[in-house]
Amino acid sequence: MTKSIQDKGVRKLLRKLTLLALPFILWPLIEVFVLPMNFFTFRIWETISVNSMRVMSGPFYPNVHMQMVEEGELAPRTPYAQKREVEWYTDAYGYRNRDTKNDVLLIGDSNITGAKLSQDETLASVLEQHLHRPVYSFAPATVNRFLATDRFEEVPPKLVIVSSIERRIPELPAVGENGINSELRDFTGNIISSSPALTYLAVTADRISKLGLYRRTLADMERVAGKREYINYNNEFFMEGDYANRELSEEEVNRIADVLEGYRDVLQERGIEFVFLPIPNKENIYYKLLPSQKQATFLPRLMDKLQERGVAYVDLQPTFKTLYQQKQVPLYPTDDAHWNEVAVKVAANILAKHATVAQLQATPEQKEDRLLVNFRESE
Amino acid sequence: MLFNSTEFFIFFPVVVTLYFLTPFNRRWIILLLASYYFYMSWKPAYTIILVVSTLIDYTCGRMMGRYPDEEKPKRRPWLYLSLFANLGVLLLFKYYNFFNDSARDLALALDVPYAMPAFELLLPMGISFYTFQTMSYSIDVYHGRIRPERHLGVFALFVSFFPQLVAGPIERAGNLLGQLHQGHEFKYERVVAGLRRMGWGFFKKIVIADNLAMMVNAVYNNPTEYDGISHIIATVFFAFQIYCDFSGYSDIAIGAAQVMGFNLMENFRSPYFSKSISEFWNRWHISLSTWFRDYLYIPLGGNRVVKWRWYYNLFITFLVSGLWHGANWTFMVWGALHGFYLVFAIVTAKQRNALASKVGLTQRPQLYKWVQVLTVFFLVCFSWIFFRANNIADAFYIIGQSASVLTNPSQLLALDWSHAVFMDQGFKIFAVSILAILLMETVHLIQRNGSVSQLIMQRPAWVRWSVYYMAIIAVLLFGQFGHQEFIYFQF
Numbered sequence: 076m077t078k079s080i081q082d083k084g085v086r087k088l089l090r091k092l093t094l095l096a097l098p099f100i101l102w103p104l105i106e107v108f109v110l111p112m113n114f115f116t117f118r119i120w121e122t123i124s125v126n127s128m129r130v131m132s133g134p135f136y137p138n139v140h141m142q143m144v145e146e147g148e149l150a151p152r153t154p155y156a157q158k159r160e161v162e163w164y165t166d167a168y169g170y171r172n173r174d175t176k177n178d179v180l181l182i183g184d185s186n187i188t189g190a191k192l193s194q195d196e197t198l199a200s201v202l203e204q205h206l207h208r209p210v211y212s213f214a215p216a217t218v219n220r221f222l223a224t225d226r227f228e229e230v231p232p233k234l235v236i237v238s239s240i241e242r243r244i245p246e247l248p249a250v251g252e253n254g255i256n257s258e259l260r261d262f263t264g265n266i267i268s269s270s271p272a273l274t275y276l277a278v279t280a281d282r283i284s285k286l287g288l289y290r291r292t293l294a295d296m297e298r299v300a301g302k303r304e305y306i307n308y309n310n311e312f313f314m315e316g317d318y319a320n321r322e323l324s325e326e327e328v329n330r331i332a333d334v335l336e337g338y339r340d341v342l343q344e345r346g347i348e349f350v351f352l353p354i355p356n357k358e359n360i361y362y363k364l365l366p367s368q369k370q371a372t373f374l375p376r377l378m379d380k381l382q383e384r385g386v387a388y389v390d391l392q393p394t395f396k397t398l399y400q401q402k403q404v405p406l407y408p409t410d411d412a413h414w415n416e417v418a419v420k421v422a423a424n425i426l427a428k429h430a431t432v433a434q435l436q437a438t439p440e441q442k443e444d445r446l447l448v449n450f451r452e453s454e
Numbered sequence: 455m456l457f458n459s460t461e462f463f464i465f466f467p468v469v470v471t472l473y474f475l476t477p478f479n480r481r482w483i484i485l486l487l488a489s490y491y492f493y494m495s496w497k498p499a500y501t502i503i504l505v506v507s508t509l510i511d512y513t514c515g516r517m518m519g520r521y522p523d524e525e526k527p528k529r530r531p532w533l534y535l536s537l538f539a540n541l542g543v544l545l546l547f548k549y550y551n552f553f554n555d556s557a558r559d560l561a562l563a564l565d566v567p568y569a570m571p572a573f574e575l576l577l578p579m580g581i582s583f584y585t586f587q588t589m590s591y592s593i594d595v596y597h598g599r600i601r602p603e604r605h606l607g608v609f610a611l612f613v614s615f616f617p618q619l620v621a622g623p624i625e626r627a628g629n630l631l632g633q634l635h636q637g638h639e640f641k642y643e644r645v646v647a648g649l650r651r652m653g654w655g656f657f658k659k660i661v662i663a664d665n666l667a668m669m670v671n672a673v674y675n676n677p678t679e680y681d682g683i684s685h686i687i688a689t690v691f692f693a694f695q696i697y698c699d700f701s702g703y704s705d706i707a708i709g710a711a712q713v714m715g716f717n718l719m720e721n722f723r724s725p726y727f728s729k730s731i732s733e734f735w736n737r738w739h740i741s742l743s744t745w746f747r748d749y750l751y752i753p754l755g756g757n758r759v760v761k762w763r764w765y766y767n768l769f770i771t772f773l774v775s776g777l778w779h780g781a782n783w784t785f786m787v788w789g790a791l792h793g794f795y796l797v798f799a800i801v802t803a804k805q806r807n808a809l810a811s812k813v814g815l816t817q818r819p820q821l822y823k824w825v826q827v828l829t830v831f832f833l834v835c836f837s838w839i840f841f842r843a844n845n846i847a848d849a850f851y852i853i854g855q856s857a858s859v860l861t862n863p864s865q866l867l868a869l870d871w872s873h874a875v876f877m878d879q880g881f882k883i884f885a886v887s888i889l890a891i892l893l894m895e896t897v898h899l900i901q902r903n904g905s906v907s908q909l910i911m912q913r914p915a916w917v918r919w920s921v922y923y924m925a926i927i928a929v930l931l932f933g934q935f936g937h938q939e940f941i942y943f944q945f
Contacts, residue, residue, distance in 0.1 A: 084642025085474075091646075095922060292931060302872075302880030 107282045112141070115287030117151040119143050119163045120190055128281040132264030133169025134188075134215055136278050140164050145191055147410030149312035150305050152298065157410050161193040167268060168226075170216075171197065176209030177230065179435065182221055183238035186354050186413050187214035196416040198238075198423055205427035208435050214238075217248055218338050223257035225265065234435060235342055236426070237335075238352040240412075241359055241374060242319055245327060250337040308364045311357075314412035319358035320371040328373070332380035339386050348431050351381065351388040352422070354414060357407040360395045387431050391422055455495040456939060457706045458659055465492070466710060469616075473714055478637030482607050485634075485714075489616040493579070496620075500578040503543060508613045510539045511588040515595045515602035515609070523598030536592035540585040547575050548582065552781030580620030582778060584613055586745055591627040593749055600627050608634045617710040621703050621940055623721040623741035630716070638715020648712030650907055655705030657929055662890045663699035663941075664934035666691045669877040669884065670842070677848050682859035683866060684874050685852045692842045693835050694891050697726065699941045700739065724898045726834070729826040731795040734834060742778070746771050765800070769793035779841070784849060788840040795833055886932045 106114070113122040122143070123136045131137075141163050146156035166172045171188050181187050181199050189197035189212075199212035211232065213221060218237060221227055239247055267277045306316040313319070335351050342349040359371040374392050381388045398404040398421065406418035414422070426432055455461050469488040476484050494501050514536040518529040554570050561568035591612070594600045603609040612631050618624075673680045673688035680688070704721035711718045721741050728734035735743045754767040769790070776789015799806075807816075815822040836853075843849035859865065869875060876884045897906050910918055 084645070085640055087642055088645060094919075095926070098923070099926070289930065296882055296931065297880075300880065300882035300885065302876075302878070302882075 102288065103283045103286060106285075106287050107279060110287075112282070113143050115291040117156075118145045118148065118190070119161065120185070120188070123163070123165065125169070126281050127284045128277050130260060130263035130267065131169060131277055131281070132260070132268055133165070135165045135169045135171065136281075137165055137167050137169045137268065137274060147191060147312065147408050149314065149412060150307075150410045152295070153305075155305075155307070155310070155312065155410050157408055159191055159408075161191065162195075164194050168264070170214070171212050172199065174209070175211060175226075177211035177227070177232045178208040179203075179206065179210040179234045179236065179432075180221065180227070180232035181210060181212050181214060181236050181238060182216055182218060183212075183214040183236075183352075184240055184243055185215055186240055187212055187238050189419075190413040191408055191411050192413075192416055192419065196419055198419050198426075201419055201423040202426060205423055206432070206436055217257070218250060218341070219248055219252060219254045220257040220260075222250070222341065223254055223261050225261060231345060231347055234348040234350065234432065236350045236352050236432075237338055238354060240354045241356040241371070242315060244331055244353060244373075244377070245323065247331065247334050249334045250341045308366070310409065311361060311364055312410050312412075313358055313361075313365075315356070315358060317358070317365050317367045317369065319356045320362060320365070320367070320369045323373050323376075328376050328380055331377060332384060332386070335381060335386050335388075336384050349387060350426075350429060350431050351386060352426060353377070353388070353391070354422070355392045355395055357412050359392065360399050360406060363400070387429070389422075389426050389429050391425060394421060394425060455492050457703065458656065458935075458938070461495065470713055474640050481637070482605075482611050482634060485615065486607055486611045489611065489614040489619060492616040493614060493619060496579050497576070500576075503547075503578055503581070504584065504614060505610075507540060507543060507585065507588060508610045511536050511592055511613070512603070512606055512609045514592055516604070518592075518595050519602035526596065529596050533592055533596040537589060540589045540592075544581060544585050546573075547577055549777075549781045551575070583622045583624055584619060586624050586742075586778075587627075588613055590624070590745060590749060591631075594627055600631070603627070603631055605635075615711070615716075617707040617716075618718055621700070621707070622739075623704055623707065623719050624745050625718060625741070629719060633716050636715075641715075644715065645713050647907070648709045648714075651709030651712060652706050653709075653925070655702040655707075655709060657890075657925070658698040658702030658705065658894065659940070660933035660935065661929055662887065662894060663695050663702060664936070664938045665883050665887045665890070665932070666695035666698070667938060668879045668934070669887070670695050672877045672879060674842050674844065674848070674852075677843075677852050677855070680855075680877065681865060681874060682855040682857070683869065684877055685856045686859060687875060688877065689835050689839055689842075689852070689856065691887065693726070693831070693838050694887075696838065696841070696941055697722070698894070703940045724902075726831055726895075727827055727898065728830050729823060731792065731799055731830060731833065734830055735792075735796075742775070746775055750774060765797045768796050768800075772796065783846050784840045784843055787846065787849070788837050791837040791840065795837075890932070 113119065116122040119141050123139050123141065124134055125131050125136065142160065143163075144158050144160045146152065146158055150156055163171060164173050166175050168175065171194070173194070179202065181202070183198075187198055194200060197212060199210045203210040218235075221235065237247075267273045306313040308316070338351070339349045353374055355374060356371065358365060359374070362368060362370050374390070378388060378390050395406055395418065398417075399406055404417060406414055406421070408415050427436070455465060465488070469484065472484050472488075473481055490501060490504075493504060514532040517532040521528040551572055554572055557570065558568050591600070591603075595602050603612065608631065611634055612625075612627060615625075615630065615634075670688050670692045673684050674692070677685065701722040708718045708720070719741055721739060723737040723740070725734050725737035728737055751767055751771040754770065755763060756767060757764045759767065770793070772789045772793030773786065774789070775792070776785045776787070779785045779788070810816050810822060815825060839852050839856075840846075840849045843852060872878060872880065900906050900909065910921055913921075
C-alpha cells in the first residue's frame, strides 16, 4: 500500500460515503425483512412477480399463498379503482397453481394467470371443475418456454390450450424464436428450485431489487402531476382505446395463422392435442363506448384462416358480444383490461364443449400419480 | 461507456482505488488500461484508430524534437504528416459522406455523371475531440511551445485520458502532459470537491438535460404537430438542455479528474449571462473556442489585419466551428450565424452604443446589462434552432411558426396546455425542468460572489447532511434514468 493511500482522509472519506449510502442500503432491507411483502403494491401480481432475476423458473415467487384487496391496473389508487379481495397460490415452479398435475396445459398471458381474479376463479380452476381433469396454468409463458421445459417432456400433457388476449396475438412468437432463452432459464430455474436455500436467496435478492417505496413514490408523482395515460370512456377504462380495433393487413393475419399452425404441428409431433383460445379485447366487446364505435374485424378473419388450415380454435367473440351488448352482462372490470370471473366461466363452458377438449372428459383419468410437486406454504 | 450508466458507477470507484493503491511511477498503466477499457466498451474495433492516431502523433512529435526550434522547415514534413493523418481520419469518418452527397446533388442538378461511392461508416466516438487534442500537440511541438513527450505510455494516456476522451474538454499538452508525470497524493478535500463536482454534473445531465430532452425531442422530431408557442418553449428548453448536457459532462469529467489529482481546464462559465456574443464564446465550450482561436483564427491573421480580412477571419473560424460540430448544413448555418453576429456586432458597435445612450439605457447600468443578456440569449436561441433541427426545412418551419405567435397572440388563449406547453410530456416533467433550471441559475448567481459549496460547508452538520440526502433523493425521484447519451458524443 502506498503512502498516499495511508492518509487518514481515506478512512474519513469511506466513513462518510458509507454514512451517505447507508439509508439507501438499509431501506430495501427493511422492505424485505420487516414490512409485509405487499406494503407498497396494489396487486398480488406486482407483489410476487419476479423483478430482475431472469434466471428463476416461473414468473412469480414459488410456494406463495397470499390474499389481498386488489385494484385494477388501469387506474390504481384513483377514485375509479374498484377494490376486490383475491387469493393466490403459486406452485414450486412459480406458476399460479395449487399443484402441478397437467392433463391439460393452459399457456397464456395475464388473463390466464388471472389478474384481479381469485384462485378458484382462474380459467385453469374453472375448467378443471368442468373436465374433472387436472388443468395446469402455465402463464404468463409461451409455447417456446413450454417446449424448453424438461418436466413437460417427462410428463407431457394430453392437451395444450394456447391463449392470448387479442392485442397480443400478433406478438405470439413462432416456434423456436428465443428458444435458447427458455432453455437457459429452464436450466438455471432447475438449479435454483433444487435447493430451498438457493430459492430463498434468489427470491430475497429479487425482492431487494424491487425498491417498493421508490417505485410507489414515482408512480404517485406520475399520477398526480405526470403524463396521464388513462383511457376512460363513460367511466370504463381501456388499455388502448380505438387503436385496439384497428385493421390488420392480410399478410399479418396470414403470418399469425402460420405461427399458430406451427404450434399445432410441433405439438402433434409430440402426440399432444392443440387448441387456440383468443380472448377478445375489452375494446372489441365494448366498442360502442369508444369514440369511433368501430368494430374489430381481426378475430373473425383469423378464425377463417385457422378453419382453412384445420387448426382447432375456440371463438369467444360472438358469445361475449351477445352477453354484453344484448344482456348487459359485464365481462371486464371497470378499471381493468383483463376479463372478469363471469367471462372466465363463459369461456370455460364454451371451451369444455369444444370437441378436442370434450374428448378428455370421455377418457377415464389415469390412475397413476402425476403429481410432480404439491403446493406447500413457505413458512 | 456512458458517465450516466451503472457500468461507470462500478468502473470509476474501481479505477480510483487501483490508482491510489499503485505506486506513482506505475499509475499511468492503470489509467491507460482504464481509458482503453472505457473506450472499448463502446466499439472495440474503433480503438485501432485511437492507437494509430496516438502512434503517428507520438512519432511525429519525436521526429520534430530531433531538430532545434529554429529549424522549422525540417520539422514541417512531420507536422504535415500529423495533420494529414488526423484530418484524414476525421474527413473520412465524419465528412466524406456529407461532401460526397453534396457533390452528388450538385452533379445531379448540373446533369453531370457522378460515380463516387458512399461509405456506411459509424462515427467513432470522441474522434473530433481527440484528433483536435493531438493536432494541438503536434502544432505546439512544431512551434517549440512544448517539448515532445518521450514516454509513449504517458503520451497514449494524454490522448485517451478517460474522463475527457469522448467529449472534452479538449486539453492542451502544456496543461495535461506535465500532470500525467506527477504523483498525486490522496487529499480528502480535493477528492470530496471532485465528487461534489461530479454530483453537480450528474444533476445537470440527469435531472435537467434529460427531462428537457423529452419535451424538446417531442417538438423537434415532429415540428408540424406543434404550434408556435411549443416551438418557442422547446427552443428555449433546448438552449438549457444542451448547456446542461454538455457542461454537465464537463463537470463530471473535471470532477473525475480532480478526484485523481488532475486539473482539467474549465469549459463553461455561465454562458447565458453573457452581455455580448463574443463574451458568450469566452464562456461557452471554452476549450474548443480557444482551440479555434489559437490554431485557426490567429494563424489566419486574427484582428491584426485589414478590416475586411478581420471579418473574414472571424466568419471562417465560426463556419469551420459549425462544420466541426457536424457534417450537416444545419451546423454550417449555425456557425455562419455566429460568425455573422460577431461581425455585425463589430460593425454596428458605435450605432448600438449611441442608441443605448439615446433611450437612456446607459444611465441605468443594471437594466442595460439585462437587456444585453436577454438580447444575447435570444440570438443564441435563434441559432440553436438550426443546431437542433433535423434539417434546414424543419428549422425554417420552426422559425415561421415561432414568428406566428407574435403576429397572432390570440392562439395563446386557446392553449391545450398538455400539448402546447408540456409538449404532451405532462406537468411533472415541465415543472421539474423549470424548477431545476431556476435552481441551477440561482447557484450560478451565488457563485459569482462566492462558492455554494463553501456556503453549505459553513452550515451545521445536520443541515449539510439534510442537503446531501435531499439532493440524492431529488435526483432519484426527478431524474431520467434511461441512459440518454450526451449530445456532444455525436461530435
